[in-house]
Amino acid sequence: MNTKNFQAFTQILQYIIKYFKWIVVFATVLIVLSGVYRVQGNEEAVVLRFGRITGTPEKQIKKPGLHFALPFFIDEVIKIPVHTIHERDITTHYGTEDGSINKDVEKNGYLLTGDNNVVLISVKIKYQIKEPVQYIFSTSDAGKTIDGVVSAEMTRTITHMDIDSVLTSGRAELSVILLNNSQLIIDELKLGVLITGVELTGIVPPAETIRYFEAVRDAAVVKQTGIQQALERSSIQILSAQGEASAAKQRAISEQNTKLIRARDEMAEFYGLYGQYARNPQIIMAGTFRQRAAAVFAKTGASIIVPNGSSAPVIVLP
Secondary structure, three states, X not given: OOHHHHXXXXXXXXXXHHHHHHHHHHHHHHHHHOOEEEEOOOOEXXXXXXXXXXXXXXXXXXXXXXXXOOOOOOEEEXXXXXXXXXXXXXXXXXXXXXXXXXXXXXXXXXXXXOOOOEEEEEEEEEEEEOOHHHHHHHOOOHHHHHHHHHHHHHHHHHOOOOHHXXXXXXXXXXXXXXXXXXXXXXXXXXXXXXXEEEEEEEEXXXXXXXHHHHHHHHHHHHXXXXXXXXXXXXHHHHHHHHHHHHHHHHHHHHHHHHHHHHHHHHHHHHHHHHXXXXXXXXXXXXXXXXXXXXXXXXXXXXEEEOOOOOOOOOEEEO
């Protein structure tokens, strides 16, 4: 190699070394910055180091905010929307896979009630993630596991109910039972999921019998309407009777008070007259007689016949 070529090679090598340093520095900065991550307000994050949880349980969960982890080839940051409500529709027992109902009951998914009736039921499940660490290690598809748990529990629960309860009064009870029992199983499986609601979106009998069930349902509505109307009439009549009783009681009390006042006045008058009589009986007797006689004569006619003899009766003519 001649001197000129050697100098050119040396110069190129110097350039490579110079810019390689900057490339290394730039790559190092990128790797460091790759560990900076942000957790949103509705999320929590779990950091896996070489695929495993590290640190104390308190430090395993990262709350909303800005955090730092080791480069991506060492630490894996998994963000989980713990405050988001997830929904799943379960139509395993409601017609065909696309949710439609086939007229041929044998081609539908269905449930068998305790009184040996067939019913089609669809359910909407609402849930949220309450234990992020359990959730990421429990299963690859927690949604399908929840579907299976709720579907199995629905099959078991329906066998203890009759068709009338399922279609009418027992719907609310069925929702509560499904929620509680499914949550117990999910807790045993350690899925890290909390079921927040179970909504029965569709409960219908098979197409062949739907008109009969509708007739029963309508009759139940008419029955409840009649009972409600009877209760309203009974309430009105009771209130009216209570009002009349209260008014009669008030009239009796008022009349009683009036008579008591009159009796007290007459008693006071008697005792006052008695005191005067004790002091001068002749005058009081004569005055009293005149008052009583005047009151009698005021009510009699214009003529009074007094026959001879002290024992003869007095005749009053109009």
